[in-house]
Amino acid sequence: MxxxxxxxxxxxxxxxxxxxxxxxxxxxxxxxxxxxxxxxxxxxxxxxxxxxxxxxxxxxxxxxxxxxxxxxxxxxxxxxxxxxxxxxxxxxxxxxxxxxxxxxxxxxxxxxxxxxxxxxxxxxxxxxxxxxxxxxxxxxCDTAANTIIDAINKLRDTASAHRRVIVLEVMGRNCGWLALVSGISGGAEYILVPEEEYNLDEICDNMTEAYKKGKRYILVVVAEGAGSGQEIGQYIAEKTQLDTRVSVLGHIQRGGSxxxxxxxxxxxxxxxxxxxxxxxxxxxxxxxxxxxxxxxxxxxxxxxxxxxxxxxxxxxxxxx
Amino acid sequence: MxxxxxxxxxxxxxxxxxxxxxxxxxxxxxxxxxxxxxxxxxxxxxxxxxxxxxxxxxxxxxxxxxxxxxxxxxxxxxxxxxxxxxxxxxxxxxxxxxxxxxxxxxxxxxxxxxxxxxxxxxxxxxxxxxxxxxxxxxxxCDTAANTIIDAINKLRDTASAHRRVIVLEVMGRNCGWLALVSGISGGAEYILVPEEEYNLDEICDNMTEAYKKGKRYILVVVAEGAGSGQEIGQYIAEKTQLDTRVSVLGHIQRGGSxxxxxxxxxxxxxxxxxxxxxxxxxxxxxxxxxxxxxxxxxxxxxxxxxxxxxxxxxxxxxxx
Amino acid sequence: MxxxxxxxxxxxxxxxxxxxxxxxxxxxxxxxxxxxxxxxxxxxxxxxxxxxxxxxxxxxxxxxxxxxxxxxxxxxxxxxxxxxxxxxxxxxxxxxxxxxxxxxxxxxxxxxxxxxxxxxxxxxxxxxxxxxxxxxxxxxCDTAANTIIDAINKLRDTASAHRRVIVLEVMGRNCGWLALVSGISGGAEYILVPEEEYNLDEICDNMTEAYKKGKRYILVVVAEGAGSGQEIGQYIAEKTQLDTRVSVLGHIQRGGSxxxxxxxxxxxxxxxxxxxxxxxxxxxxxxxxxxxxxxxxxxxxxxxxxxxxxxxxxxxxxxx
Amino acid sequence: MxxxxxxxxxxxxxxxxxxxxxxxxxxxxxxxxxxxxxxxxxxxxxxxxxxxxxxxxxxxxxxxxxxxxxxxxxxxxxxxxxxxxxxxxxxxxxxxxxxxxxxxxxxxxxxxxxxxxxxxxxxxxxxxxxxxxxxxxxxxCDTAANTIIDAINKLRDTASAHRRVIVLEVMGRNCGWLALVSGISGGAEYILVPEEEYNLDEICDNMTEAYKKGKRYILVVVAEGAGSGQEIGQYIAEKTQLDTRVSVLGHIQRGGSxxxxxxxxxxxxxxxxxxxxxxxxxxxxxxxxxxxxxxxxxxxxxxxxxxxxxxxxxxxxxxx
Missing domain, CATH: 3.40.50.450 (Rossmann fold)
Structure with missing residues (x-):
């Protein structure tokens, strides 16, 4: 001993x-x-x-x-x-x-x-x-995921007021766990993780469709390993012409009680x-x-x- | 089907x-x-x-x-x-x-x-x-436990300022899970649950001892099934003569995102x-x-x- | 009427x-x-x-x-x-x-x-x-300022663990009120607002000095109208060689109860x-x-x- | 000097x-x-x-x-x-x-x-x-009022689920400021303060009326100086036969960042x-x-x- x-x-x-x-x-x-x-x-x-x-x-x-x-x-x-x-x-x-x-x-x-x-x-x-x-x-990981859904709650307020697309980039260079769990919890429409292929053009088409049907806002959660929130947001904005905003949470995810x-x-x-x-x-x-x-x-x-x-x-x- | x-x-x-x-x-x-x-x-x-x-x-x-x-x-x-x-x-x-x-x-x-x-x-x-x-x-249960530790954080501020004993009664008529988990998380000195016997006199003696050694405050978490927070607080106050306060969280534990x-x-x-x-x-x-x-x-x-x-x-x- | x-x-x-x-x-x-x-x-x-x-x-x-x-x-x-x-x-x-x-x-x-x-x-x-x-x-404005100091609390945890410089960009294109009030409340070392000139080189020199004296972390709050958080962070990192991180709060500031x-x-x-x-x-x-x-x-x-x-x-x- | x-x-x-x-x-x-x-x-x-x-x-x-x-x-x-x-x-x-x-x-x-x-x-x-x-x-006083409205948010969840009357006792022995401000902010139906007379029988009658019209829940905020939350709650429950719950916030109001x-x-x-x-x-x-x-x-x-x-x-x- x-x-x-x-x-x-x-x-x-x-x-x-x-x-x-x-x-x-x-x-x-x-x-x-x-x-x-x-x-x-x-x-x-x-x-x-x-x-x-x-x-x-x-x-x-x-x-x-x-x-x-x-x-x-x-x-x-x-x-x-x-x-x-x-x-x-x-x-x-x-x-x-x-x-x-x-x-x-x-x-x-x-x-x-x-x-x-x-x-x-x-x-x-x-x-x-x-x-x-x-x-x-x-x-x-649990605290970080809860920090993310607090942010999603706030973003949802403003997204809903403006009928916006919100792209939220969260941590996870090799692993989409945080994005996946906070996306499910936050009611995100799209969750992009490094472990899964995604087709951005298809997503844009679906978004356009959903807005036509009266959807008030769309939330996309992106793990940093699945692409840059900034770039993805820009692509969506150009392709769909929807009012799109990007938020990169950064080191806030690491802190908190x-x-x-x-x-x-x-x-x-x-x-x-x-x-x-x-x-x-x-x-x-x-x-x-x-x-x-x-x-x-x-x-x-x-x-x-x-x-x-x-x-x-x-x-x-x-x-x- | x-x-x-x-x-x-x-x-x-x-x-x-x-x-x-x-x-x-x-x-x-x-x-x-x-x-x-x-x-x-x-x-x-x-x-x-x-x-x-x-x-x-x-x-x-x-x-x-x-x-x-x-x-x-x-x-x-x-x-x-x-x-x-x-x-x-x-x-x-x-x-x-x-x-x-x-x-x-x-x-x-x-x-x-x-x-x-x-x-x-x-x-x-x-x-x-x-x-x-x-x-x-x-x-x-997870949200309720987090609500309780938020309350504990606040009570700790005031307990520490006054060198007080704080008794916090939480829900759990037959089951001490909430008290136990939030007590561990909140760094409680004593956790009283219906599943376990406890000796309040002994606890009081230990408290007196701890205060003599310079302890700044003591936190007791009680599941409602293990006794009334109010009564336990009163007993402690009388026996130890320490400044004791009781908080009963009540239905707040049921709410929240x-x-x-x-x-x-x-x-x-x-x-x-x-x-x-x-x-x-x-x-x-x-x-x-x-x-x-x-x-x-x-x-x-x-x-x-x-x-x-x-x-x-x-x-x-x-x-x- | x-x-x-x-x-x-x-x-x-x-x-x-x-x-x-x-x-x-x-x-x-x-x-x-x-x-x-x-x-x-x-x-x-x-x-x-x-x-x-x-x-x-x-x-x-x-x-x-x-x-x-x-x-x-x-x-x-x-x-x-x-x-x-x-x-x-x-x-x-x-x-x-x-x-x-x-x-x-x-x-x-x-x-x-x-x-x-x-x-x-x-x-x-x-x-x-x-x-x-x-x-x-x-x-x-009061809710937004409180959202910012919540973020500062979280950033402070991680800044302190790493002895970092944290640059936080907040809203305020023409007006530094949010940066000023949240900076004062958050205990920021530097607050950059559009209404006041600042000398980044001087700030960098002061930072280097402070770290030598044992400072654990430095927080800079920047109103977006006073410069890009990203650029200011990069400048500080290059000039001081201190470990620097940038956070851009974005639309989260608009939301919340x-x-x-x-x-x-x-x-x-x-x-x-x-x-x-x-x-x-x-x-x-x-x-x-x-x-x-x-x-x-x-x-x-x-x-x-x-x-x-x-x-x-x-x-x-x-x-x- | x-x-x-x-x-x-x-x-x-x-x-x-x-x-x-x-x-x-x-x-x-x-x-x-x-x-x-x-x-x-x-x-x-x-x-x-x-x-x-x-x-x-x-x-x-x-x-x-x-x-x-x-x-x-x-x-x-x-x-x-x-x-x-x-x-x-x-x-x-x-x-x-x-x-x-x-x-x-x-x-x-x-x-x-x-x-x-x-x-x-x-x-x-x-x-x-x-x-x-x-x-x-x-x-x-501002932090305490915000602590109270957080509690009200949680109580509202559960009150609304059960169609309940919730009586919330807050601090204020001689002064109803906290009750008044948090009651206004929390959308309370009744606010009882030491500075103003109130007629509990009349309030009970109004409550019964409101429930008949489909009201989902009623919130009463009481300053401790205006009466005991416990006693007021009991009176309401007996008089109106509505499902009534009492919450006494206590020292939690004193704490918090x-x-x-x-x-x-x-x-x-x-x-x-x-x-x-x-x-x-x-x-x-x-x-x-x-x-x-x-x-x-x-x-x-x-x-x-x-x-x-x-x-x-x-x-x-x-x-x-």
Whole structure:
């Protein structure tokens, strides 16, 4: 059983990272294990920006967006020398295992550290994109989807007043989950995701038809990986001559106080990550699948591509 | 295959009922089946307050709280004569199956109708309490939990300014799910649920201790089934002499625009309910378990008592 | 005293337009005067898309964003022939006065109608920009400002996690009110408005300095009239080499359920507009100044440029 | 000109107190004057819980509810000996003036200190009740009113689904401002305030009438000073036999991130308070009237009773 572990957050921040880090810390302390917080991700590890944590250090943070530990880009971490130095900074303090909360790239970096140094590593999927293989869920995706539907509610007001086409670009470079789920929830007429072909000309024809029949407004949700909202909006405007507006939500999707789901699941994942790490397990990522916490091989998680739930794709078609 | 079905909402309303009804309607129309909406629950069925629905009748409602079909109490439905009249009003219009969206009592009433008349019935669990056996989820529970943590955020501001004890009573007569989940999410120090014994004297002693050590405020979440918030607050105030305030959220928990989870799952459940009903199935309730839609025997659903997830109970202990 | 009046909304929609229209309708009915609603602004007037309104037609709309009457662009209104046709459509129905809710351009169109036909016209300033001369307030500006600070709260989470510069572009082509007020409220480090010169190089130097001293993040709010957020962000990124992100809020600012201020003031303005119109007054706009409803000469309102409150500009400097 | 001042918050907390304290601190520093923060109100002053503040001590607080300085009850302050000790703790540190942010009782306590010791005192009205004479506005009232209309939106969903009467009790022991403004904004059918007589039997008769005519739901907003929501609800239920529900919002009204208005005005008031205090003025309260910051005699502010705006009372009648 390990005596001392550390936790860091890395990559783009997501709502619920604080809840996850808090659960790691409190679980470790509950088990009588020392726990260190590393500030600013791998960069902070290289800069030795770290401190031993007490229970109160994670008070009053479960409701906060962002990550109180901070995160940063780190080029040096991409080199074996960098990672070796990180390893040294951990062992210098008697730290025997590391919990990494972050997205794809961050987990990949963690897997290299484990391979090269043998130090136990457990990962948690912290990203709003919900694109980690083996898990139905990533920390922050529920809050981000709710942020998007709040925006859709506001856009609908103005779209309906003007009989407009609204194109809303949301995050998701490789994965259309956010677009699909928020599009279904927001009652979008069209949802464009990177996983599916679409024919913009056909869509334009349908729009024209719908307006003739008295439709008051049309909402198109586009995952950034499926095309630029700006370009798609311009194409629609030219082709249909309908009054079209584009909104690009951007980094607002990353912020905000986490939802209940993101707080509870992040807490559960954080607890399991700490327990696993303390017991000496390594090279696993904790995710959520079939309604419960599951452990996924770290190598599999970073090397496989998640597929969009076909039930959702079908649902989107039936409902509109 | 049925040619014509009807849908009603019954009992206490919950956010997402509109999304579910909309999915029932759109799925039926997609399948080429007629679909009727009944206003005001069983009462409306007896009053023949019903109309055939078109796709546009469910436009612009997925984001609305409450139920556009309305709901009402109905004493006559509790008699065989009442139910027989309801059956007649359905068959008069050629309606061959009924989808009922509601809580425990409403599903029980539906099961009697099916038993007595043989008309196919499919139920959907619409209640914020998340207390339907066989399902991890009921329509509206996620929105209600998020409403509660919004309230907790506000109460925390004022509690922290005054170094107060705050007692928050939430819904849940037989089931502590809402209290437990919102308590974990809101970082509550104590969570009192009907499923677990608690010792208020011991809690008071711990509070006094914590305040001596500098704790800024204490939050207690109580499910209504575990005791009256007012009485518990008074007891704490007298025993600890700490400045204590009580808040009873009440019906606010039932309202609000549904969350993403409640919209998406209600839509999925509605789709499956419609498909099952159309195909002639009966006496089942659609729920959500192990990460997917499941069908539950209607008789089992209304006759078994759901158990609170022990993992959540454990989590609450570890994290605080 | 007039016996029959009409109301329309025109131009960009804003939250509170519904509250204003509702107050016009209910006040007219309270005074025993007929009141017509015109759908789709001046365009609807030319298309004769109008109906006599009852009290219940404005039930359940005070809390809604957008405008239930709709609005549209109308080229024909810009011609004397168009306006003369509009006049005819009013007099055909015995309508003796018109209340126009909209921004600058809409009020200008109304003033021409009055000049050419002599029909009494009363205007209400409906625009989120708060740029109507003679009034401290326009309908919707408070809700829009609150929407912006919600966005700032979310951006701050992620900015703080990454030590980033965030550039947020908000509405305001000629007027920096929204940027100034939301910047002050959101604790922005820099607020760029069309009414004031700024030196971007100097700002960049200050930013670099602040980061050296440990600043965690910097927020810049830009009114669209003061420059493109995208271009300003790029300039800052290149010059300072700081990690910079740009967010363009767009039409989200126009939507949302109106705030208390926007509901109450829109109601007050609507009441006064109806009373004035009924009593035969014309060519005035009702605004809010020195803490109360005031009437402004319509000609003055559309021909003068509002000046940004110098107290706010000073406050922004002192507080940061 | 004073060289060193202090600031404290006292009484019930209200959203915007942080913005006000921040403005006091930053203005003082901008003017080159030392500024102390006192924790826990008058109690903290007696306990010498105070510290000199730097600009960064008020970073990242403008968006927070509650008060970071804390507040507490203090019996000793009610005695001349207590106040004399407080005076000594100020002069010991060279503090020459005090800014007190709080409600009626807190300002009264401040006025006694000034009278007895001659130390300059400037007050700011920090209370959600909007009940300070001479000012149209108190810090926090706008946020509280918006919190109430959010609750009304949720209650309306469920009320409409069930055809219910909803009675909502809001804060306001002596002053009906919150009830009146939120009632107007929320479209309440009845608004009961301490300043106006009402006849509950007549109201019940009207309700029965309205239901017969098809009204879907009725909302009653009650200021706590006008009666107990619980008792009024029970009376209505018995008399009308309508399905009636009561909601008591309680301390939730005190919390939440402050609105734009509360942030901006609190900042303006804080700036003016600091400037006045530094220049040696005393025994004044800064408020907001006729659209701008005004100074009010402290004695007048605490000894006169504010009257409810008759225009609002009239508006409530016309609109419903």
């Amino acid at each position: 390990l005596k001392s572990i550390a936790v860091l957050t890395s990559g783009g921040d997501s709502p619920g990272m604080n809840a996850a880090a808090r659960a790691v810390v409190r679980t470790a302390l509950y088990e009588g294990v020392k726990v260190w917080g590393i500030r600013g991700g791998y960069h902070g590890l290289l800069e030795e920006d770290m401190f031993e944590m007490k229970s109160r250090d994670v008070s009053d943070i479960i409701q906060r967006g962002g990550t109180f530990l901070g995160t940063a880009r780190c080029k040096r971490w991409k080199t074996p020398e960098g990672r070796m130095m990180g390893y040294k900074h951990l062992t210098d303090r008697g730290i025997e295992g590391l919990c990494v909360i972050g997205g794809d790239g961050s987990l990949r970096g963690a897997s290299l550290l484990s391979k090269e140094t043998g130090i136990p590593i457990v990962g948690l999927p912290g990203t709003i994109d919900n694109d980690v293989w083996g898990s139905d869920y990533t920390i922050g 986490p939802s209940v789901i993101d707080r509870v699941r992040a807490s559960q994942l954080g607890e399991q990550a700490a327990l696993a790490l303390i017991s000496g397990l390594s090279d696993i990522v904790f995710g959520y699948s079939k309604g419960r916490v599951v452990s996924i091989d770290l190598h599999d998680a970073v090397n496989n591509k998640k597929i969009l739930d076909p039930d959702y794709l079908h649902l989107a078609k039936v409902l509109f | 049925l040619k014509s079905i009807a849908v009603l909402t019954s009992g206490g309303d919950s956010p997402g009922m509109n999304a579910a009804a909309r999915a029932v309607v759109r799925t039926a129309l997609y399948e080429g089946v007629k679909v009727w909406g009944i206003r005001g629950g069983y009462h409306g069925l007896l009053e023949e307050d019903m109309f055939e629905m078109k796709s546009r009748d469910v436009s612009d409602i997925i984001q609305r709280g409450g139920t556009f079909l309305g709901t009402a109490r109905c004493k006559r439905w509790k008699t065989p004569e009442g139910r027989m009249m309801g059956y007649k009003h359905l068959t008069d219009r050629g309606i061959e199956g009924l989808c009922v969206i509601g809580g425990d009592g409403s599903l029980r009433g539906a099961s009697l109708l099916s038993k007595e008349t043989g008309i196919p019935i499919v139920g959907l669990p619409g209640t914020i309490d998340n207390d339907v056996w066989g399902s991890d989820y009921t329509i509206g 549904p969350s993403v989870i409640d919209r998406v799952r209600a839509s999925q459940l509605g789709e499956q309910a419609a498909l099952a009903l159309i195909s002639g199935l009966s006496d089942i309730v659609f729920g959500y378990s192990k990460g997917r839609v499941v069908s539950i025997d209607l008789h089992d659903a209304v006759n078994n008592k759901k158990i609170l997830d022990p993992d959540y109970l454990h989590l609450a202990k570890v994290l605080f | 007039l016996k029959s009046i009409a109301v329309l909304t025109s131009g960009g929609d804003s939250p509170g337009m519904n509250a204003a229209a509702r107050a016009v309708v209910r006040t007219a009915l309270y005074e025993g005067v007929k009141v017509w609603g015109i759908r789709g602004g001046y365009h609807g007037l030319l298309e004769e898309d109008m109906f006599e309104m009852k009290s219940r037609d404005v039930s359940d709309i005070i809390q809604r964003g957008g405008t239930f009457l709709g609005t549209a662009r109308c080229k024909r209104w810009k011609t004397p022939e168009g306006r003369m046709m509009g006049y005819k459509h009013l007099t055909d129905r015995g309508i003796e006065g018109l209340c126009v809710i909209g921004g600058d351009g809409s009020l200008r169109g109304a003033s021409l109608l009055s000049k050419e036909t002599g029909i009494p016209i009363v205007g209400l300033p409906g625009t989120i920009d708060n740029d109507v001369w003679g009034s401290d307030y326009t309908i919707g 109106p705030s208390v201020i926007d509901r109450v003031r829109a109601s007050q303005l609507g009441e006064q507009a109806a009373l004035a119109l009924i009593s035969g007054l014309s060519d005035i706009v009702f605004g809010y100044s020195k803490g109360r409803v005031v009437s402004i000469d319509l000609h003055d309102a559309v021909n003068n440029k509002k000046i940004l409150d110098p107290d706010y500009l000073h406050l922004a400097k002192v507080l940061f | 004073l060289k060193s001042i202090a600031v404290l918050t006292s009484g019930g907390d209200s959203p915007g107190m942080n913005a006000a304290a921040r403005a006091v601190v930053r203005t003082a520093l901008y003017e080159g004057v030392k500024v102390w923060g006192i924790r826990g109100g008058y109690h903290g002053l007696l306990e010498e819980d105070m510290f000199e503040m730097k600009s960064r001590d008020v970073s990242d607080i403008i968006q927070r509810g509650g008060t970071f300085l804390g507040t507490a009850r203090c019996k000793r302050w009610k005695t001349p000996e207590g106040r004399m000790m407080g005076y000594k703790h100020l002069t010991d540190r060279g503090i020459e003036g005090l800014c007190v942010i709080g409600g009626d009782g807190s300002l009264r306590g401040a006025s006694l200190l000034s009278k007895e010791t001659g130390i300059p005192i400037v007050g700011l009205p920090g209370t959600i009740d909007n009940d300070v004479w001479g000012s149209d506005y108190t810090i926090g 402050p609105s734009v208005i509360d942030r901006v005005r609190a900042s303006q008031l804080g700036e003016q308070a600091a400037l006045a205090l530094i220049s040696g003025l005393s025994d004044i309260v800064f408020g907001y009237s006729k659209g701008r910051v005004v100074s009010i005699d402290l004695h007048d502010a605490v000894n006169n009773k504010k009257i409810l705006d008759p225009d609002y009372l009239h508006l409530a009648k016309v609109l419903f």
